[in-house]
Amino acid sequence: MSLIETKLTAAKAITVASQATPADIPRGHARLRLAVGSLCGTDLHYYSHFANGIFVLNNPVTLGHEACAYVEDPNGTSLKKGQLVALNPIMNCQECDACERGEENLCTTKKFPGSATTVPHLDGFFRETIDHPARCCRPVSADVNPKHLTFAEPLACALHNLNTGGVKSGQKVLVTGCGPMGLLAIAGAAARGADVTACDLRPKAVELAQRVGASAGLVVGTFDDKDIEAQFDVVIEASGAIPAFNTALKAVRKQGTVSILSNVQMAKAEVLLNLIMLKEIKVTGSFQFNKEFEEAVQLIEAKAIDFDALTAASFPLTQTQDALELMVSGEAFGKIIILGQSTET
Numbered sequence: 001m002s003l004i005e006t007k008l009t010a011a012k013a014i015t016v017a018s019q020a021t022p023a024d025i026p027r028g029h030a031r032l033r034l035a036v037g038s039l040c041g042t043d044l045h046y047y048s049h050f051a052n053g054i055f056v057l058n059n060p061v062t063l064g065h066e067a068c069a070y071v072e073d074p075n076g077t078s079l080k081k082g083q084l085v086a087l088n089p090i091m092n093c094q095e096c097d098a099c100e101r102g103e104e105n106l107c108t109t110k111k112f113p114g115s116a117t118t119v120p121h122l123d124g125f126f127r128e129t130i131d132h133p134a135r136c137c138r139p140v141s142a143d144v145n146p147k148h149l150t151f152a153e154p155l156a157c158a159l160h161n162l163n164t165g166g167v168k169s170g171q172k173v174l175v176t177g178c179g180p181m182g183l184l185a186i187a188g189a190a191a192r193g194a195d196v197t198a199c200d201l202r203p204k205a206v207e208l209a210q211r212v213g214a215s216a217g218l219v220v221g222t223f224d225d226k227d228i229e230a231q232f233d234v235v236i237e238a239s240g241a242i243p244a245f246n247t248a249l250k251a252v253r254k255q256g257t258v259s260i261l262s263n264v265q266m267a268k269a270e271v272l273l274n275l276i277m278l279k280e281i282k283v284t285g286s287f288q289f290n291k292e293f294e295e296a297v298q299l300i301e302a303k304a305i306d307f308d309a310l311t312a313a314s315f316p317l318t319q320t321q322d323a324l325e326l327m328v329s330g331e332a333f334g335k336i337i338i339l340g341q342s343t344e345t
């Protein structure tokens with residue numbers, strides 16, 4: 001079984017080649033074998049445009065920043081050979097003010113794999129052999145399913161948004177947009193004891209949201225914004241659509257919070273700013289995560305969320321391009337996962 005790696009060489013072009021194992025493992029890094037990875041909206045942008053908004057790739061790169069892996073060579077670190085670990089893709093500097101405050105998501109010199117934000121680009125996780133800083137590897141017990149553990153990174157993003165939005169037990173929460181991130185926010189908020197309503201254009205996505213924790217569902221076009229006016233303590237915007245943002249401003253109660261989780265692609269839009277003033281709405285945003293990575297791994301270990309229901313499809317690493325094409329089609333509900341050769345059964 002030869003080891004393989006995938007590379008995005010241009011928009012819509014993924015190559016699969018055998019991977020030359022680099023001789024030396026960098027200090028403080030462990031050598032890992034991919035168990036399971038998963039596709040993110042970021043991967044989709046790079047795949048479709050060779051860029052994610054203003055971040056343009058300079059050269060071919062391996063995509064992927066959501067994954068878990070098996071330790072092959074601990075390289076003198078505290079990890080153990082054969083251990084399954086969740087990969088935290090944020091490789092922060094550990095020295096700047098943001099890092100000292102525990103806000104490694106805001107570290108200006110952090111490295112992030114499979115992204116044009118790091119120059120020169122670091123290869124991502126859609127390859128068989130990965131050298132990763134041991135401090136960014138979170139070991140889990142042997143009974144954790146790697147197909148669930150790959151959700152650690154996106155779940156951490158969703159939990160960070162719940163934290164910036166102040167979501168607590170007993171609150172009424174609306175989530176607009178039931179893509180993978182919205183669904184994880186719904187599952188996470190429900191696991192916290194919030195009463196969650198899910199909203200999406202697609203009835204099937206709303207149905208899925210109700211399977212993973214929403215107590216009620218709204219399909220866009222079948223209700224009037226007036227029906228849900230001022231009903232929610234927190235509204236999480238996870239669709240990236242401006243009409244949804246305006247629905248959020250109407251649906252949130254006075255002095256409630258609108259928390260932006262979506263990767264909004266348009267910079268200019270007509271937003272009902274007057275409502276923010278009249279209702280004393282707090283509008284917050286979130287970017288990646290910090291301590292929430294640990295919280296996410298613990299939720300996965302506790303089997304608190306139905307990740308099987310949240311998984312739309314799985315592909316072997318060799319078919320990464322097919323996986324991305326399925327995501328482009330918009331016909332997948334939930335997360336698309338990528339299986340490493342050691343997990344391909």
Ligand SMILES: [Zn+2]
Pocket residue numbers: 039040041042065066153154
């Ligand atoms: Zn992601």
Ligand SMILES: [Zn+2]
Pocket residue numbers: 092093094095096097098099107108109110
């Ligand atoms: Zn830093």
